[in-house]
Amino acid sequence: MATFLDFEKPIAELQSRIDELRRTAEGGDVDIAAEIAPLQAKSDRLLQDTYAALTPWQKTQVARHPERPHFRHYVAGLIDDFMPLGGDRAFADDNAIIGGLGRFRGRRVMVIGHEKGDDTATRLKHNFGMGKPEGYRKAIRLMRLADKFRLPVVTLVDTSGAFPGVQAEERGQAEAIARSTEQCLNLGVPLISAILGEGGSGGAVALAAGNQVLMMEHAVYSVISPEGCASILWRTADKAADAAEAMKITAQHLKGLGVIDHIVSEPLGGAHRAPGEAVMALGDAIEAALEDLDGVSPEGLRQARRAKFLAMGRV
Known part of the structure; x- marks a missing residue:
């Protein structure tokens, strides 16, 4: 049973009627195809119209969908x-933060990324994707290993932010994030970063200072969560939708601002509706990005990466 978001209630109601009709006809000789077809067509149109006009806050909800890959x-x-x-x-x-060696479409690569977990047990195990200092120091270690053996690095970012606990601060959270960002910038091998869902604050940037930054169509990327921003500016999280609009956190806004390089299209209704299609679409984008960087020297990669980030925000 699919999990519908608040703004998808009209779609959910239509789908519920379709499912009820199918259950009613199970085991019988009644042909209900003629009744279901117009309802399904209406549901598909409504889904397409809804996702063609998502607000930044609605995109934030999609980016956080529990069934998103x-x-x-x-x-x-x-x-x-x-x-x-x-x-x-x-x-x-x-x-x-998980990382390791593998082969991506014939290439040896180092893959590093945030894992949020799929249910209560795994979310607790992975701390909801909120990295601690030891996670970012692990990422630094793996990036250095990749640099040593001339392996491209692919980072998959999906976090609401680095873990804000007291113990993490005691163990040098800010320094670990800064060092991880520095290591990204200093790599002499290609670094492709992809924002899968949420790209929150320094916890995301620490893995996303890449030669090319890809972003899923309905992902969000920001210096702070909309709720956090609203709490600071208006003293209430109820203004999160206004904050999301003002911060320009969507892939479409960030592509226009030059913060990201490429938007990866998602299946109609979001990556959670067809995870396999979303995975393959990102794979194609990563492959194209790596091919663009084939043959570039280590110093050329470093200079291009630094120039890219130093240019952001200039008028």
Whole structure:
């Protein structure tokens, strides 16, 4: 049973009527195809019209959909012989940030990303995708390993932000994020970053300072969550929709601002409705981005990456 979002209630009602008709006809000789067809067509049109005019806040809800594919789904669909590598060699292994070696369409690559989890147990295990200092230090270690063996790096970003707990701050959260961002910029191998769902704050940028930044059509990318922004500006999270509009957090806004390089189209109704299609679409975009960087020297990659980010915000 699909999980419908608040703004999808009219679609949910139509789909409920269609499902009820199908259940009624089960096991009988009644042909209800003629009754279902117009209802299904109406539902499809409504879905298409709704997703063609999503507001930034509605896109935020889609980006957070519990059934949206996560890091592990993309790895399963795109990476062969994935071998996870754990630990920061200093404190612990962070389950919110996962990384390892594998083959992407014939290329050896290092893949690093946030994993949110799919249910209560796995979300707790992966800390809802909120990385701790040891997670970012693990990412640094794996990026250095990839640099040493001349392997392209692919990062899959999906986090509401780095873990804000006291213990994380005590272990140097800000420094770990800054060092991870620095390592991204200093890599002498291609770095392709993709925003899968949420790209929140420095916790996202620490893995997303790439040569090319891809973004799923209904993902969001921002310095703070809409609720956090609204709480600061208006002292209430009820203004989250206004904050989302003002912050320009959608892929379409960010492409226009030059923050990202390419928007990856999602299946009609969002990646959660056809995860397999979404995974393959991102795979095609990553492959194209890697091909664009074939033959570029290490110094050329570093210079292009730095120039790209230094140019942001200039008028």
